[in-house]
Amino acid sequence: MNNNAFGIKRLSEVTPSSETPFLIEGLVHRTATMIYGRPKAGKSFVALSAAMALGEGTPWLGREVEAKNTLLWALDPGQEDETWQRFNTANGAKESRLFITDVRPEDTDEWWAEFSDVLLSTGVEVLIVDNLSALLGRGSYNNDADVRPALGRLQALLDEGIAIVLVHHAGKFNEEQGSQKSPMGSTAIEAWGRQFVQVTDDQELRILRVYGNNTPEKELGIALNFNGEGDDGAFVTLIGEEETVAMSAEHEELVAKARARWESRKERQKKQGRSPQQKAGKKLETVRAPKTNGIPERIIDALRENPVGMGWNELDKAVTGASGAKSKAANEMVQAGTLTRSKEGNRTIYRLAR
Structure with missing residues (x-):
């Protein structure tokens, strides 16, 4: 060139x-x-x-x-x-x-x-x-x-x-x-x-x-x-x-003002909940939070319409969503006391806890 x-x-x-x-x-x-x-x-x-x-x-x-x-x-x-x-x-x-x-x-x-x-x-x-x-x-x-x-x-x-x-x-x-x-x-x-x-x-x-x-x-x-x-x-x-x-200042004065501005900015972000650490914490909570996609609510609605209880196959068909996600949500709801699960003959029956 x-x-x-x-x-x-x-x-x-x-x-x-x-x-x-x-x-x-x-x-x-x-x-x-x-x-x-x-x-x-x-x-x-x-x-x-x-x-x-x-x-x-x-x-x-x-x-x-x-x-x-x-x-x-x-x-x-x-x-x-x-x-x-x-x-x-x-x-x-x-x-x-x-x-x-x-x-x-x-x-x-x-x-x-x-x-x-x-x-x-x-x-x-x-x-x-x-x-x-x-x-x-x-x-x-x-x-x-x-x-x-x-x-x-x-x-x-x-x-x-x-x-x-x-x-x-x-x-x-x-x-x-x-x-x-x-x-x-x-x-x-x-x-x-x-x-x-x-x-x-x-x-x-x-x-x-x-x-x-x-x-x-x-x-x-x-x-x-x-x-x-x-x-x-x-x-x-x-x-x-x-x-x-001013377009120019003494170096020490410039650095001191910049440092004070930086600290003030961090303090302001902290008060507003916007510091990098707080953002990282919120992001971590979001990642850890289970993505239920409304499945627990749909399980509750289905069981309210069937107060005598529903077998798993019936519940699986009545609630939209992936079967694995529904099974996981049902287990967590049983552990949380929202649902009861009992063995009746060859069927496992789910009911809303009273």
Whole structure:
């Protein structure tokens, strides 16, 4: 086999890329980013704010941003006009490299191939898709068979070097747990992304929960001004930022926490009767327990209908089941005192014990 034909090499010989994985450090990935949240949480405003920063090359939420040819794909009815109004309200720059289209996608490979060619020929570097539902048509978020073709077409654009920011919905609200932390629908949706920004609202405060493959989980608190004003980008002002889950820790601290977690898990399983030892005990009891298949009950029913008693041949015919199992069950019932067995002439008679 010619290893070079398949790019096979020693891992130690790989030359890592010096390119940052982000278009906006720690927030927007240079491949696949998903911004999601419940309706009215402000996810489209956050996406537009990021798009304006990318189109103009202006800082966003405290990060430097390099200008990119950015296309906002507005797929909701009337969204193009609505986005234009928001752009002007926020005093968007006329020389901005932010573009927009509201063309409706067709469910054909030919249409998507032409769309890809147009994006590449016009130099689009970032595509912001608002939102996923329009790409699914009549398909369901929860059905892998509906979701995968749409994500596959976006993946083809990623393979051409176009970064994609996909706007989507969060899972349904739960009164006990609050907003669900994952994007709505099939696990294929979350598997597609490399970076995630969940938008939740707490009255005037918006929380951006950020997580992904290349960053520790963190939360950013922002004020979202629908009038367009913002100190850290159009519409947005950064209030605070903190890591919620560290990606690294001191080895001793990590091992100590893991050990404590392990002990806590064992104790919890023990209380719930789910420890490996308890499961093994239950399994052993199950194996040792005789499989009667309802034979004792059928023997009792037959003898109730014949209170004077039945010979073994009569009882064997009256009760369904294997003869060996019936004989064993009858013997055990005699030993337990449920039945009596007596010799009467040449016959062995079984009766219910009184």
